[in-house]
Amino acid sequence: MGTSIVKKVLVRASNWIGDAVMSLPALDALKELYPSAEIYVLAKTRAIPVFENNPSVAGIIEYGKEHGGFTGRLKLSGELRKHGFDLAVLFQNAFDAALISFLSRIPERAGYARDLRSGLLTNAVPVTEDIKKKHQVYYYLNIVERLGGSLPSRIIPRLHISPDEARWARGFIKEKGLEGMPLFGAAPGASYGPAKRWPPERFAEVLTSLKNEHSGAALVFGGPEDKEACAAVASLVPGAIDLSGRLTLRQSISLASCFKAIVTNDSGPMHIAAALGVPTIAIFGSTEDSLTGPVGERVVVVRKKIECSPCFDRECRFGHYRCLNLIEAKEVIEAARGLAA
Template identity: 30%
Template sequence: VLETFPDSQVDIILKSGFETLPIPHRGEIILFDKNKDSAGKFGKSLRHKNYDCFYVLPPSFSSAWMAFQSKIPKRIGYAGEYRSFLLTSAKKHEIRPGSQHLLKEYLGLLSNDLDMGNYAPRLEVKHDWVKEQLDSCAFKIPEKFVVFTPGAIYGPSKQWPVEHFRELGKQLHKAFGYTILLLGTIDDVESGTKIAHNNDWIHNYCGKTTLAQLLAILTKAQLLVGNDSGSMHLMAALQRPQIAVFGSTSPTWTGPINANA
């Protein structure tokens, strides 16, 4: 979008909480908190900004409803979920949804000729920002370490069994002497406790970092091993070594775009 409209202001709508990440942008970051505003109400709040075009990336009905309520003249997204009438340009999928990478689908809203390899997600992570985040952590990271992220939304169907993480941790420590850091949300604390049990080289920091701190830690890790989750995509955006474990979801659709994966 930035290349297509080089002279235009391009604002981004983010879910509240993601604004702490160093996301490259040109324009304003507008936060949407679903706990405070409905999609329709939030859309109405955009009317006074006089936008010309709204690219609707999520495939949900509510996202298209948000765009419709904004009354922005051009509302572009994919058809489906009974939302075509809400969009001024409801594009049909040329191939079955999920049979190509999600990034390719997004790029298709602009042009089918765009090469996905040229537009892999990136994060602008600077040394001072990383240092600030690490200094704010409640713990100090070791010089060399591997990160495990055992959690994933939608539960066990997307999660590698904790026993496998535990065994892999033992093997990595035996072979390379690595310390293992377990990272995730408060919901992952129990899994982390099971993985770390009786292994003093495994440290369970699930629920003890902010999203920004987690990203900063990933910039220093030798490797990330995790499920199809947000941390997987963060490591991919850093282009650092990672192993992504897929269960019920498809790597064809949401796999990391990372030459080091």
């Protein structure tokens, strides 16, 4: 399909926040390929904030709870059909994404040939051994390349903050009595499992050191599911502010943009911080940073390459978590100093 024919595009976004952030360069490349087209993003509720205020996005459609089950999918497909999309680009891998675009009668449907969905796609992109070895940002960009697009000159995800959001962040900082102080953040959660979570006492040691060294403030943040991990860290850092579950994702993004540095596990907040251009120190355990590491100009990964890592397990099959426990706080502190200088 020629670029002049495509007037309206539907992008099925990835469900996880980190994956959604890593798809942003592909979204921008798609807009460059179809500059006159309107691009709409279909996303689960939790991922929607990643795409808000993005200049490449004309609109966001929520894939909500009411769209569950076959009846809900038929309802969603009917809603999408009314938009008259010319092309669906599936960044999400599931069979469901292809089924919905097919039921929506979108004439052109591009996505990876996996999960038994090739028959529902008009442009089934092969999942090659080469693409599986590349970073996730290239996994998404490869779909756009198959449509005729080009790799952007700067392959770095970018999040966009509105003037109102920036004002809110400044007001929040002032309200908490932190105005003029360097802010250091920690995101000790990781929904994937304990094999991605560095010990809270080491997060606390790093945060305390940076806070004291710069006469700054310490903030611990995460979603409602991270409350236990955040509370464990905050309790060990004098004066730390625990924001877990207290902010919306857009508020967290706006506030994080004001940080001097963020220390984080391999998680959604890691990708958010990197996409904001904030100095990001990422701690990796069971996963592989060459595939899903932070992408940005001010990022550093701290990890220990041992014989069983990366294993990609949610929990350590041996019970020792050595890939995480071997990482000392002093290593992370030095990495943070180098980035936050």
